[in-house]
Amino acid sequence: MKQSLPTRGVIAVLGWGGSLTGVLLFVALWEWGSQVYGSFLLPGPRDALGALGRLWREDAAAAVLATTWRAMSGFALAAVVGTALGVLAGLSRTLGRALGPVSTVLLGIPPIAWIVLAILWFGSGSLATVYTVMATTLPVSFAGAQMGAMTRDRRLQEMGEVFSVPPLMRLIDFHLPHIASYVFPALITALGVAWKVAVMAELFATEDGIGAGLALARVNLDTAAAMAWIVLVVALLLTAEHGLLRPLQRRMEPWRQAGRGGR
């Protein structure tokens, strides 16, 4: 199972190469589509890059920062509250029965309806966006944590009983590591939702941020700028997932690492 450093390097490069092939293929398809439909309907990758450069000079960084801040604070709130409630709902059958339907209802409300409500309640601005992000991602983290807490291993619980494990240790050593393995995938899903909803909410509710930039692009019929914003959002999402959540998961779940083989 142990591989030498060069071998692992080659495998990593091949892995990256594989991903890169997929990306390049997509870009090629994009370029082809732009040539077929014309650069007004579908600006090519080069137009988008050009627009991105122009946007960057016009201070797109501030927009990125604003959107990031809104998406991440809504996501963080939802992650903390949703996970805590989910764990409680999974541990207590009564609470689970009470909160389960609420979560289902929240999950069923379309994000666009949340935006309307948020604007009515909080007025236009950051708060409406943060709230919308939180409301749409909370049920996701809740469901993950609840599932984790509900699927605890009965046999390990019994073993804990044999060794008279005190409640706090039982939570930290028995419950939480198991729950974490359910919460992380849910959080990664929630993170993707958070970016998309944040941008959508900004489109309606704020004067700045990526969503507002998209709204402006729509008014100006500037398709290249819209594409540039999309590229930015995707880049942000990938950064947040692979730069933050995945490394965090690897740190917190070293016991899964060894089982994954290469990577």
Add this chain to the structure above:
Amino acid sequence: MLRLESIGHVYGQERTLDAINLTVSPGESVCLVGPSGCGKTTLLRIAAGLVASSEGRIRDDFRRSTVVFQEPRLLPWRRLLDNIALGLKAMGVPRRERLARARALADELGLAERHDHFPHQLSGGMQQRVALARALAVDADLLLLDEPFSALDVGLRSEAQTLLLGLLARRGIASLLVTHDLTEALRLGHRVVVLSPSPGRIVHEQRIERPFIERDTAFLYEAAGALLRQPAVAESFLFRQDEVTP
């Protein structure tokens, strides 16, 4: 001394145990043997205090008893030493001391070099040894074992039995071991107790006088044969009309 007094147990509509009287003296090894589904695991769980029996009572004068389950039941997210030290952590032993004791036990059970492995990196036999070390770590004087070696193949099982015998003898620990394997019971017990299926009743009890080191394969098969010639034992093991699932 562990004393089970007229223990009976009813699970749902079905009676699983009936009027069981059983004692385990300090340092004594008692093997409880019976076919699958005779309620022997239930009896062990009652003895461990994990299940309350419907009838009868238990008197336990042992200082500390622990259980080794059929599966290792290790925490998948903890390394080998932390798994062994689990019971010590529950008792509030400081980290440095409990890890030192876990390390000593790991070495005694042939788990040196693997201190930092996670359970899934260990073979089944090693995992079961970790579970055994975890039970020994809390300094128990009574060990309750529920078919601890049934998942191991023949060679490993024999090795594990030898290891267990040595550990119990060196520490003077009493044990109550449940198994469906007559030869295992004959190899590990000072006393062999045979249970009949549904409801579980003690149908035969036998003291094995021969010292552990003289119990070779020939002896085990001969003794198992002799045991099976007892009508009550034969009925339990061979002529089961109504097969019962646990």
